[in-house]
Structure formats: C-alpha cells, structure tokens
Amino acid sequence: MEEDLKTVAKGKILSIRDLPTLPRVLDEVSRLVENPNTTIEAIAKVISRDQVLSAKVLKMVNSPVYGFPGRISSIQHALVLLGINVIRGVIISTSVFDIMAKAMEGLWEHSVGCALATGLIARKAKLKEPEEFSVCGLLHDLGKVVAAVQLPELHKAVGETVRSQDLRWLEAEKAVLGFGHDRINAWLATHWHLPPTIKEAMALHHYPERAQFYPQHAAAVHLGDFIVRIFEHGSGGDDQAVPLSPLALKILNLKLTDLDSVLDGFAQDLAEISCVDFTPEELSPSSGKACN
C-alpha cells in the first residue's frame, strides 16, 4: 500500500472516537480518572447513569472470565474489586459488542474465550491482578473490528485474501492494509489512554518476545489466543493455529505441562462463557439462558 494511502487509513482508524457505539461515559470516566481527587463513588455514579451499559458491565464482571461469578452487585463494587482500568476495558469491549458481532462472525466469542484463557494463564503463573490480564485478552483483537467499521472495503479484501491465499488474518492485513490489527491496537490504546500494560498486550500479543516493558501481559494473551483457537471457540477471522512464540512460556515461567490444568479450567467454563453476550433479550433479567 502506498505511504499516503496508509496515512489516510490510519486517520480513518483513529476517528473511531466518532463511533456512536463508544459511550460518552467513557470520555467522562477518563476525565475523572485524570483528577487525583476523584473518588470511586464519583466514577461509579457516572457509569451507573447509563443503565444499559451498567447491566452489560455487571454481566461481564460476574461471568467466569473474572473469577467472581454472581457476586458483584453494583458498579461501585466492581470498581473496588477490579479497578478502574479493568472496568474501562470492559466498557470498551461491551460497547462494541454489536458492531463486533456484525463485523466479524465469531470474533466476540473468540475475544471472551481469549479473556478467560488469559486470566487462567495469569493465575497459573501466579501473576498479580489477573483481572487486568483478562481484560487484555478481551481487547486483544479489537483492531480488527475498528478496521471493519472504518475501512469496510479493505476489511472485506482482507477476508478475501485470507480465503484465497490461505493466510492468517494478520498476514492478510499486512498484505492489504500495510499494517496489522496489532498496530491498530497500539494506536487505539494510546487514543483511549489505556494503561501501558494493556497497550503492550494489545500491540504485541502476536510477538510477546518483542515486549519491552510488560512481556508477561503480551505472553499471557499470546497463550490465551493459542488456547481459544485449540478449542475452536469463536473465530479470529481465519482457521489457522497461532504459531506459538518459543519464549511465551519462558516469559511466564511456565512449563508446557502447566497448560494441562489451564486447558481443563477453560473446558470447564466454556459453556458458561458462551452465554456472555449482550443482545437485548440476554440483558433482560428474565432471560432463560443458563448463565444468568
């Protein structure tokens, strides 16, 4: 792709802020967070004003992805237990649920599955704040959605290239767009003022060995992505296996056999995370699905 066309593409990607699906609440919360005198109560109040968003956030944080199933009853409680960065990540991902479901079939399931697997990996590696790792998994392929919405023609061409040349989605993106969703992720994380841990995981989940500051976050998501693909849960846009980075396990101080219990845990929670979606019926308290 020509250099100037690449700049146009980047500009279009970055105007994601204009998308109606990202709630105003997110901007308000980001502004509040910058003020050191802001209280958890104030942030909770802003989020709770948006009832649909609050219901989505509570559904997500009470899913097995976060390890507190069914016990978080309010946004304030969620903020105290999980921290503001996790909740911001959850707000972003749940807000794009509709466009994600429309833009790429199976990507939502792939993302929630990756969040679950990444959290299990973080717990297995005894890392602090495993919830932050889960949210990295939740957001890891967001760049694909943003490309689909902002550059629909090119996104379509990426899908066609995947199919006609039997490539991985990332390789096809590079061939068609000149950059991958990993790069888009880095732009988005900067744009949304996400913390450097989440940014590095989003940007380097395909190459954790390149992470300079938070290799454990990038490596955990890398393995999470690998696991969700083994189970063929959802779709990342192609049906290829993730080439496993030889350093991913080493970075986390894990052995290959450590993955056995992670795979078992993932298999156990799989049915329940399949119910984590945000179609209007699913948000209603009377919804009949088993995971309410």
Ligand SMILES: [Fe+2]
């Ligand atoms: Fe990816």
Ligand SMILES: [Fe+2]
């Ligand atoms: Fe992925």
